[in-house]
């Protein structure tokens with residue numbers, strides 16, 4: 019065998035030898051830009067200065083992924099997997115530096131969904147979107163569903179890798195809690211199922227964040243039962259209609275409601291929008307609200323009965339009567355710039371702090387806040403059962419800034435708003451370490467240093483323990499076991515530790 023050589027030219031030659039030409043896009047291919055941008059969601063990373071991959075492989079089967087990883091390992095070019103491209107920091111298709119060229123293996127074509135309604139399972143490709151999964155399930159059975167996120171264009175690959183939660187989380191926990199098997203290509207290019215990868219790796223890929231342990235190609239999911247009828251409502255309460263008092267109470271009530279009830283809040287401008295999904299009929303929701311949260315004043319006429327799949331459309335597109343086929347729309351060009359951050363709240367935040375949050379929401383450059391309650395099933399699961407440690411928190415708080423115009427001044431205004439509010443909230447949220455959700459990736463929390471070719475542990479701990487708390491150490495140990503040379507790497511990938519060097 020020949021000695022490993024380093025270099026992008028030999029990597030590209032290796033791809034050309036081992037892959038059919040129609041799945042390889044290099045920077046000189048006429049379609050490179052359209053393939054690159056096909057699933058980008060954040061305009062921040064569509065600039066001429068953004069370091070992008072030297073090649074994109076649009077894999078249509080496992081052997082394409084295996085060959086790309088093997089060529090990369092042989093010639094010193096790292097590979098980043100991309101499924102739905104929704105990474106908040108764009109780490110599935112861009113890097114922060116041009117110093118280390120990388121390639122992308124794009125899994126959008128690996129999007130088959132095979133539902134076995136009798137066994138209540140589904141095998142799904144990482145490139146499938148949540149919308150495609152929900153659509154396929156509903157086509158097989160009106161009584162089955164899956165507890166994933168709300169955004170229908172989100173890719174399964176990244177979503178399950180980081181945990182994944184949506185409006186059924188209080189009843190069923192995280193999306194990743196329902197993974198029962200997976201097929202992964204490891205750093206040596208081997209294709210492994212759960213039995214072959216072992217329980218440590220299987221643990222790590224269900225919430226330890228994407229891009230660190232290998233390329234997951236397929237996931238076997240356990241589906242959940244849903245009732246024939248569910249009920250939703252959305253009610254708005256303005257700041258001057260006692261929204262502050264309602265928020266104060268919501269923090270105490272929402273995480274303790276019966277687990278069939280999910281009640282989130284979206285704060286924007288001077289408005290609190292309370293959105294609910296109830297796994298049952300209208301009368302049940304109206305009476306639970308009247309008993310547990312009468313101040314919110316939810317009336318029967320606010321509540322709409324529908325099927326589970328209609329509720330998926332309701333939360334995705336804010337309304338009723340939308341065609342189910344909308345779930346199959348993978349989206350086209352990105353249309354906004356955005357920046358997000360997250361916190362976990364362990365103790366109710368006092369009303370005077372909410373008053374100051376309202377002032378932040380009035381500022382030029384303000385975005386919105388999303389408060390997703392936990393409790394229920396989430397609290398039943400041990401924080402070490404999966405890499406996702408935030409099981410006992412009251413709720414997740416997401417800060418979301420977005421804008422549509424290009425320009426440094428505009429982006430600095432919005433970035434300044436979100437960073438400022440996040441800083442201001444520090445005394446009121448989880449501590450030691452302050453928590454954050456890896457699927458709301460935020461490079462402000464820290465970026466890896468690469469020493470001697472391998473990601474350093476100490477610097478990575480800073481962001482790592484915010485996402486994973488005590489599970490970070492086990493993630494690093496699993497990484498050292500399966501990828502000691504740190505082949506799968508990005509600015510926030512899990513470092514191998516103890517390191518073999």
Ligand code: FDA
Pocket residue numbers: 059098099100101102103104105106108109110125144166167168169171172173174175176177179180181182183184227228229230232233234235457458508
């Ligand atoms: P992308 O392809 O960008 O991958 C994300 C990360 O995972 C990257 O590091 C990538 O390298 C890695 N990766 C991707 N595929 C992989 C694979 N097959 N194997 C290994 N690693 C892989 N979250 C949530 O919990 N609930 C929600 O309701 C929503 N809603 C939502 C809406 C919108 C509009 C956006 C933009 C995002 C969300 N999210 C969310 C966050 C979402 O769960 C998160 O961004 C996911 O990581 C996106 O997965 P993709 O495959 O789309 O991203």
